[in-house]
Every structure is written in structure tokens, then in C-alpha cells.
Amino acid sequence: MTATELLxxxxxxxxxxxxxxxxxxxxxxxxxxxxxxxxxxxxGKSTLVKMIYGLVKPDSGxxxxxGQPYHPSEPRAARAAGVAMxxxxxxxxxxxxxxxxxxxxxxxxxxxxxxxxxxxxxSTEYGLPLDPGRMVGDLSAGERQRVEIIRCLLQDPxxxxxxxxxxxxxxxxxxxxFKTLRQLSAEGTAILYISHKLEEIRALCDExxxxxxxxxxxxxxxxxxxxxxxxxxxxxxxxxxxxxAGTPKGEVALEVRGLSVASPIPFGTSLKDxxxxxxxGEVLGIAGVAGNGQDELLLALSGxxxxxxxxVRIAGRDAGAIGPNGRRAAGLVAAPEERLGHAAAPDMTLVxxxxxxxxxxxxxxxxxxxxxxxxxxxxxxxxxxxxxxxPGTHVAARALSGGNLQKFVVGRExxxxxxxxVINQPTWGVDAAAAASIRQAxxxxxxxxxxxxVISQDLDELLEIADNFAAMNxxxxxxxxxxxxxxxxxxxLMMGGAHGMEVAHHGH
Amino acid sequence: xxxxxGGGAMLRLEKRPSPSRFWQWATxxxxxxxxxxxxxxxxxxxxxxxVEALRTIFWDPLFNAQxxxxxxxxxxxxxxxxxxxxxxxxxxxxxxxxxIGAEGQYIMGAILGAGVGLAFYPAEHWFIFxxxxxxxxxxxxxxxxxxxxxxxxxxTNEILVxxxxxxxxxNILASMAVGLLRNxxxxxxxxxxxxxxxxxxxxxxxxxxxxxxxxxxxxxxAVIGAYVLLQxxxxxxxxxxxxxxxxxxxxxxxxxxxxxxxxxxISGALAGLAGLFEVTGPAGQISIDFxxxxxxxxxxxxxxxxxxxxxxxxxxxxxxxxxxxGELAQFMLGLPAAAIQxxxxxxxxxxxxxDLLTNYRVRLAARKEAA
Numbered sequence: 037m038t039a040t041e042l043l044x045x046x047x048x049x050x051x052x053x054x055x056x057x058x059x060x061x062x063x064x065x066x067x068x069x070x071x072x073x074x075x076x077x078x079x080g081k082s083t084l085v086k087m088i089y090g091l092v093k094p095d096s097g098x099x100x101x102x103g104q105p106y107h108p109s110e111p112r113a114a115r116a117a118g119v120a121m122x123x124x125x126x127x128x129x130x131x132x133x134x135x136x137x138x139x140x141x142x143x144x145x146x147x148x149x150x151x152x153x154x155x156x157x158x159s160t161e162y163g164l165p166l167d168p169g170r171m172v173g174d175l176s177a178g179e180r181q182r183v184e185i186i187r188c189l190l191q192d193p194x195x196x197x198x199x200x201x202x203x204x205x206x207x208x209x210x211x212x213x214f215k216t217l218r219q220l221s222a223e224g225t226a227i228l229y230i231s232h233k234l235e236e237i238r239a240l241c242d243e244x245x246x247x248x249x250x251x252x253x254x255x256x257x258x259x260x261x262x263x264x265x266x267x268x269x270x271x272x273x274x275x276x277x278x279x280x281a282g283t284p285k286g287e288v289a290l291e292v293r294g295l296s297v298a299s300p301i302p303f304g305t306s307l308k309d310x311x312x313x314x315x316x317g318e319v320l321g322i323a324g325v326a327g328n329g330q331d332e333l334l335l336a337l338s339g340x341x342x343x344x345x346x347x348v349r350i351a352g353r354d355a356g357a358i359g360p361n362g363r364r365a366a367g368l369v370a371a372p373e374e375r376l377g378h379a380a381a382p383d384m385t386l387v388x389x390x391x392x393x394x395x396x397x398x399x400x401x402x403x404x405x406x407x408x409x410x411x412x413x414x415x416x417x418x419x420x421x422x423x424x425x426x427p428g429t430h431v432a433a434r435a436l437s438g439g440n441l442q443k444f445v446v447g448r449e450x451x452x453x454x455x456x457x458v459i460n461q462p463t464w465g466v467d468a469a470a471a472a473s474i475r476q477a478x479x480x481x482x483x484x485x486x487x488x489x490v491i492s493q494d495l496d497e498l499l500e501i502a503d504n505f506a507a508m509n510x511x512x513x514x515x516x517x518x519x520x521x522x523x524x525x526x527x528x529l530m531m532g533g534a535h536g537m538e539v540a541h542h543g544h
Numbered sequence: 545x546x547x548x549x550g551g552g553a554m555l556r557l558e559k560r561p562s563p564s565r566f567w568q569w570a571t572x573x574x575x576x577x578x579x580x581x582x583x584x585x586x587x588x589x590x591x592x593x594x595v596e597a598l599r600t601i602f603w604d605p606l607f608n609a610q611x612x613x614x615x616x617x618x619x620x621x622x623x624x625x626x627x628x629x630x631x632x633x634x635x636x637x638x639x640x641x642x643x644i645g646a647e648g649q650y651i652m653g654a655i656l657g658a659g660v661g662l663a664f665y666p667a668e669h670w671f672i673f674x675x676x677x678x679x680x681x682x683x684x685x686x687x688x689x690x691x692x693x694x695x696x697x698x699x700t701n702e703i704l705v706x707x708x709x710x711x712x713x714x715n716i717l718a719s720m721a722v723g724l725l726r727n728x729x730x731x732x733x734x735x736x737x738x739x740x741x742x743x744x745x746x747x748x749x750x751x752x753x754x755x756x757x758x759x760x761x762x763x764x765x766a767v768i769g770a771y772v773l774l775q776x777x778x779x780x781x782x783x784x785x786x787x788x789x790x791x792x793x794x795x796x797x798x799x800x801x802x803x804x805x806x807x808x809x810i811s812g813a814l815a816g817l818a819g820l821f822e823v824t825g826p827a828g829q830i831s832i833d834f835x836x837x838x839x840x841x842x843x844x845x846x847x848x849x850x851x852x853x854x855x856x857x858x859x860x861x862x863x864x865x866x867x868x869x870g871e872l873a874q875f876m877l878g879l880p881a882a883a884i885q886x887x888x889x890x891x892x893x894x895x896x897x898x899d900l901l902t903n904y905r906v907r908l909a910a911r912k913e914a915a
Binding site for chain 2: 338339340359360361362364370372374377378379380381382383384388391392393395396401404405406408
């Protein structure tokens with residue numbers, strides 16, 4: 037291909053106190069090219085695109101855009117030059133309509149009626165069904181992403197940056213997105229695509245730049261190499277998939293029957309008639325696009341959200357109306373998705389955070405008086421066994437990196453000899469090596485006879501560790517099916533297929 | 545609008561990875577120093593010698609040969625109720641439960657306690673005073689339960705409800721002083737019989753010349769109790785957790801409603817106790833102007849002491865000193881009462897202002913010219 041060069045990055049370096057996020061990074065994108073930026077968490081992908089989008093200034097190096105020196109001082113300058121970005125976390129207001137949200141992101145928004153017309157035009161042109169009058173709070177994650185994409189497309193960008201766009205989508209929604217991206221690319225818009233999902237990159241991208249620890253370690257043409265080769269370039273080591281023993285299943289340890297509870301979260305999803313059971317030694321994987329009731333399911337299982345009597349049974353005993361500590365006493369431990377603020381108190385030390393959920397099962401208090409010595413030993417044990425990188429157990433939880441805190445939180449729950457384990461997003465934002473060790477630890481507990489429920493948006497993860505599979509869709513749980521023999525297509529349909537397509541057609 | 549870009553150095557705030565232990569303790573000292581400087585300037589503008597004014601407030605009450613014999617015992621008399629109330633408030637504040645109505649709970653504790661005592665008048669029994677103490681705590685507790693239950697049942701705002709109940713309590717106090725509890729032998733003057741002169745109900749000075757009475761003893765006990773609770777007991781841990789990370793507290797099994805009832809109850813009971821010890825001791829009787837604002841000043845004391853029991857003990861003594869010294873300065877130098885109140889207000893103002901040093905680091909950053 038001899039397409040015109042659009043963006044060139046040359047020798048860009050950016051250091052933060054203690055870390056070099058990008059070191060002498062160079063790469064180029066041509067017009068209409070779909071270029072993948074590949075790397076583990078913390079490899080420097082985000083910093084690099086933030087520099088291109090004007091959110092961060094490089095310490096040294098230079099960038100050229102359409103043949104001109106390009107040094108955006110703020111995102112507005114980047115947008116003016118023709119660079120648009122769809123973030124991993126959406127910046128949308130739930131209580132406003134689609135059109136109002138789009139208008140908020142524009143410098144000079146046209147009158148609402150005209151804007152709605154333009155949104156409709158762009159959404160049909162690119163096959164992204166979206167009703168401009170709907171409340172964002174009622175949209176699925178896939179539809180929210182469409183709002184962000186359309187917001188970008190209205191600016192007619194030359195370069196579209198997408199940060200992990202498929203982590204919130206069903207396989208069918210991914211197909212729709214890819215169709216849109218291919219159409220954009222055919223029209224000459226370049227796309228910088230950040231992901232760590234290798235099969236997707238092989239399906240979509242023309243070129244890939246692989247980052248490790250802030251440096252470009254390789255470039256490749258994704259169609260010509262295998263996913264495994266790319267993964268090993270990304271991690272810099274040979275990967276071994278977690279080992280698992282085919283354990284015989286024991287008796288049912290957790291049984292959920294007809295569980296319906298209202299969501300305590302504004303714009304949350306209520307649980308509707310959820311039923312499943314997990315036997316000792318079994319790992320049940322629950323998939324679903326974010327916001328389909330997974331958070332509520334965790335709250336209802338951990339006991340933070342009271343369930344109706346008889347709806348939750350632990351080892352055959354009714355635990356519906358019992359709170360978190362009662363369920364812990366019965367043998368159930370839980371690890372919520374949000375590490376800071378939910379699973380751990382940010383300003384408290386690791387010792388205090390060990391006490392937070394370890395109190396009951398580890399017997400860390402006598403007559404209400406805390407045994408700080410035993411708590412300290414418990415915390416130090418977690419740090420050692422789960423390889424938590426920290427200067428000590430008396431540092432605040434917020435001082436740990438995301439991956440290390442996740443190891444601590446998961447380790448804290450797994451170290452309590454549980455009979456039932458419930459984990460939401462066990463490896464979210466954790467690097468590949470740490471993720472592998474967390475998954476191995478979960479499988480080890482299952483092998484020892486614990487019943488495990490893993491809720492995750494990472495399908496690869498679920499297929500790797502789960503025996504049985506179910507999906508959450510608008511607060512309902514599909515029937516549980518064995519993982520063996522499931523196809524990607526079946527999984528996609530279980531997750532709700534192309535979410536929101538019908539709604540958009542019957543919009544009014 | 546284009547932001548003005550300065551070429552020179554500018555101050556930048558940087559969040560610390562962990563709160564600084566040094567500044568946690570240094571900020572109150574710095575706040576006191578800044579208050580002295582700003583207060584000194586204010587006194588100078590009022591035409592008074594600032595050094596003399598500060599000396600009159602901070603030094604003379606304790607060490608001046610002429611005044612110390614009177615004002616030194618006053619230190620404990622004034623600090624006692626402040627500390628007792630502030631300890632109770634601090635537990636709630638730590639949990640994010642804002643009881644602003646300690647003044648009302650203080651009044652109701654005094655009224656109920658005094659009422660029980662006066663009901664026995666003129667009998668002399670050993671159990672009358674202990675019974676009054678219980679009634680005092682109960683009065684404050686019950687008054688605090690109103691905002692607590694309204695909050696847990698109907699999700700009302702405890703700040704507003706507890707504050708407005710102060711004015712209700714003041715009106716009940718006035719009506720008691722001229723009605724139900726009025727001294728029948730008082731010649732029609734408002735105010736109850738003297739509780740301090742009725743032996744069975746009096747709360748005397750325990751050690752002559754120190755100002756130490758049962759209320760001060762209770763304050764010290766409360767300081768120790770709160771310290772143990774917060775450092776060693778699971779309830780104290782849950783209080784801190786609920787204030788810092790409410791969702792993590794639920795995860796840890798804390799019932800937020802129960803915590804509201806508990807913290808409001810403890811702070812109300814301690815405020816009620818403070819009222820009871822005051823009405824039986826230093827104040828001596830129920831009168832229309834019985835309350836002098838201890839319940840509000842205790843909020844400042846609680847924050848000045850970093851919501852820490854030992855800190856509150858020191859802050860209570862300091863605050864009491866500014867009260868006594870302030871009175872002395874009014875009397876000796878003719879400083880207006882409003883200036884003394886402004887001076888006390890500055891203390892809280894500076895404390896909150898320098899508080900950010902605990903969690904943030906101030907950096908001098910040379911700002912590069914934008915391209």
C-alpha cells in the first residue's frame with residue numbers, strides 16, 4: 037500500500053515520578069489504516085494516546101499530523117486538527133437524552149432539532165441504530181458506546197482513537213462495530229485501535245504496534261501471525277494456561293432460587309427471578325455486558341442487599357435474610373468489582389483492610405476487641421502468599437497499584453478457607469502475569485472443594501476457568517450450560533445478541 | 545474565554561499517596577499560630593496593643609498572680625462540658641453522621657435531670673444525684689433520637705432537624721424556668737430552686753481550687769473510653785470505616801441505620817450529661833439563659849482536636865482558655881465581645897484551611913508557556 041501518511045510519532049518519551057510510561061516510541065499511521073496498539077495493562081498504551089489527544093504533553097520527541105508538526109496543548113486543539121477519541125469509560129449523563137449528551141460535547145451545538153436530524157443521519161449511514169430522544173440512563177452499554185462514537189463522527193475526524201471498545205459489547209455487537217469501523221476506514225478515516233483481545237485485532241487491523249513497559253518491542257501485520265505469537269510478544273514470556281484437575285463434583289454448596297430484588301443503584305438493573313446452583317468443586321462463570329445486573333447479583337449474594345427468605349441457600353441452609361457477616365460465618369466470601377471504596381477502604385492500611393472482611397472467619401476480635409496482632413499476621417500472610425508488591429502492611433490501600441490491590445483483595449477472600457466464593461471481575465485491570473496467578477488461585481480453591489461463582493466481562497477468562505456458563509441479560513440469568521461444546525455464537529445469543537437493535541427499530 | 549497563562553512559578557497541589565502523619569499533628573499547631581497572627585492584626589486595627597491582648601488571652605488566666613487564683617479553676621469548669629460533648633460528637637462525625645444540635649440535647653439533659661432532682665426536694669437520699677445523672681443522659685439521648693429516627697425512617701437530614709430542635713429546646717427551657725420548674729419560694733422570679741445548694745443534688749468542686757467536678761471526671765472518662773473504642777474495638781473500626789468508605793462499610797457488614805441511632809444516641813447522652821453536671825454545679829439552677837453555647841463550641845473543639853480523643857482533650861482546654869482569656873481581655877482592655885468571637889472563629893477557619901496539607905503537598909511549579 038502506498039497510502040498517504042496521516043500521523044507520525046517519533047521518539048516520544050513521557051516519564052512520571054517513578055515510572056517511564058513511554059520511552060522513545062515511534063510509529064506511523066496512513067490514511068484509512070486500522071492500526072492496533074497492543075500491550076498489557078501498564079504497557080503505556082493509554083499515555084501514548086493521551087499525548088496524541090492532547091491530554092498529556094510528551095517530555096521529548098515529536099509528532100507530525102498530515103505533514104505538519106503536531107503538538108496539541110489540549111483536547112480541543114486535537115479535535116480541531118481532526119483527531120477524535122472514544123474512551124473506555126464513557127462520559128455521559130444518565131439523566132439527559134442522547135441528543136443533549138452529544139450537544140454537551142460540542143463547541144457550538146446546533147439547535148436540538150437540527151442536531152437530532154444529524155444524529156439520525158449519521159446513525160443510519162454507519163449502521164449504528166440510535167434514537168436521539170432516548171434517555172442515556174435507559175441505554176445498554178453498547179448503545180452508550182454508539183452515543184460516544186456518533187459524537188466523534190459528527191466532527192468528521194481524520195483519525196479516530198478507540199480505547200478498548202469491545203470490553204462492553206456482546207459478540208454480535210462487536211460485529212456491528214467492526215462493520216462501522218471498516219466502512220470508516222474505506223472512506224479514508226484512520227483508526228487507532230487499542231486492545232488486548234488478539235483475535236479481534238487479527239480480524240480488524242492492518243498493522244499492529246506492540247508495547248511492553250513503555251517501549252515498542254515489535255510491529256507486525258496481525259493477519260500474518262498467530263494470536264499466541266502476539267501474546268508472547270506482548271508479555272515477553274512463554275505463557276502457560278492455568279492447570280486444572282478435573283475434580284469430581286460434590287454436593288450443592290450455593291443455591292439461588294427465584295431471586296428477585298430491586299437495584300439499590302440509580303439507573304441500576306433489578307434482578308428478575310434468578311436461579312442457579314453451584315456444587316463444591318465447580319466453577320460457574322457468569323458473563324454479560326456491563327450493567328445487566330452483575331453488580332446487583334454480587335450484592336445479593338454477599339448479603340449487602342437483603343434477599344427474600346429462601347432465595348439464597350448456603351450449604352442447604354437459608355441465608356436470604358442474613359447480612360454479610362452471617363453469610364461469611366456460613367462459609368461464603370465475596371470480592372466486589374470496585375476495589376477502592378467497596379472491596380477496600382482507600383485511606384485505611386492493608387492491616388485494617390484485612391480486618392474489613394476477615395473479622396468473622398479469621399476470628400480477629402474477642403468480645404468485640406480487635407486482636408491487631410492476629411490481624412497483622414493475616415495481612416502479612418496475604419501479601420506473602422499472593423505476591424502483593426507493597427513496602428509493607430501499614431501503607432494505605434490507595435497507595436497500591438490496581439493489580440496489586442486486586443491481588444490483595446482476592447487473596448484476602450481466598451485465604452479464609454471458604455466453601456463458597458463469589459468474585460466479580462477477578463482480573464479487571466490486572467496485568468497478564470498477575471491475572472494468571474489469580475485465576476490459578478481460584479482454580480486451586482475449587483480443587484480443594486469450594487464452590488466458585490465468577491462474574492466477568494472477559495469471555496476468554498470465563499471459558500478458561502469455568503465448568504459451567506450462564507449469562508446475565510437485563511437482570512435475568514440464562515439457564516446454566518456446560519462450557520464444553522459452547523460456540524461463540526451461542527454465547528453471544530445468551531448475552532442478549534445485538535443488544536438494543538430491536539428497541540431502536542420500534543423506537544416510536 | 546482563554547485562560548491567562550503566567551510564565552512564572554505557581555502553586556500546585558499534589559495528592560499524597562498516604563495522609564501525612566506529621567501534618568496531621570502539625571496543622572492544629574500551625575492553625576493556632578496563624579490565628580494568633582491574624583488575631584493580633586485584628587486587635588491592632590481595633591487600636592489595642594496586640595502583644596498585650598494575646599498575653600491577656602493566653603497567659604494571664606493561668607500565670608498572672610492577680611487573676612490566676614480565680615481563672616485557673618475556670619479552665620476545667622469550662623473545658624469539662626466542651627470535651628464531654630465534643631467526644632460524643634466526634635464519634636458521629638467520624639462516621640459521617642452530623643449531629644449539630646448538641647446544644648439542644650445539653651438543655652434537655654439538664655431539664656430532665658433537674659426535674660428528677662427537684663421532684664425529691666427536700667428529701668436527702670444518696671441515690672438522688674446518681675438518678676439525676678441517669679435522667680440527664682436519658683434526656684439528651686431522647687432529644688437526639690428524634691433526628692436519628694426521622695433520618696432512618698424518612699431519610700430526613702439530621703443536620704437540619706438536630707439544629708432546629710435546639711430552638712425548640714430553648715423555648716422549653718424558658719417555659720420550664722418560668723413555669724413547671726420555677727422556684728415556688730423565689731418571689732416570682734424566673735428560675736428553679738438552686739440545685740447546687742440542695743445537698744442531695746449538688747455537683748460540688750471535688751478538689752478545692754482546681755475546678756474539678758463530676759462533669760470533668762466524666763469528660764476524662766469519655767476521652768479514655770473513646771480512645772479505647774476507636775483504637776481497639778470493632779465498633780470504633782466500623783465507625784471510621786462508615787465515614788471513610790460507606791460502601792466498604794456495608795461490605796464489612798455495618799448496618800448504616802443502626803450506626804446512625806448509635807452515634808446520635810451516644811452524642812446526645814454525653815451532651816445531656818454535660819448539661820446535667822452544669823445545672824447541678826457551675827450554673828446551679830435552671831434559668832432562662834442557662835445554655836451559653838457549649839454545644840456549638842464543642843463542634844469547633846471536635847474538629848480542632850482532629851476528631852481524635854486526645855486531640856479533643858487538648859483542644860477543649862485551649863478553647864476554654866480563649867473563653868476565659870477573652871473575658872479577661874474584655875474586662876481589662878475593653879475589647880468588644882464580638883472581637884473575641886471572631887478570634888475563636890478564626891481558629892476553626894485556619895484549621896480547615898491548613899487541613900489540606902495533610903492530604904496534599906504544595907509544590908512550586910514553573911509553568912511552561914503553552915505552545
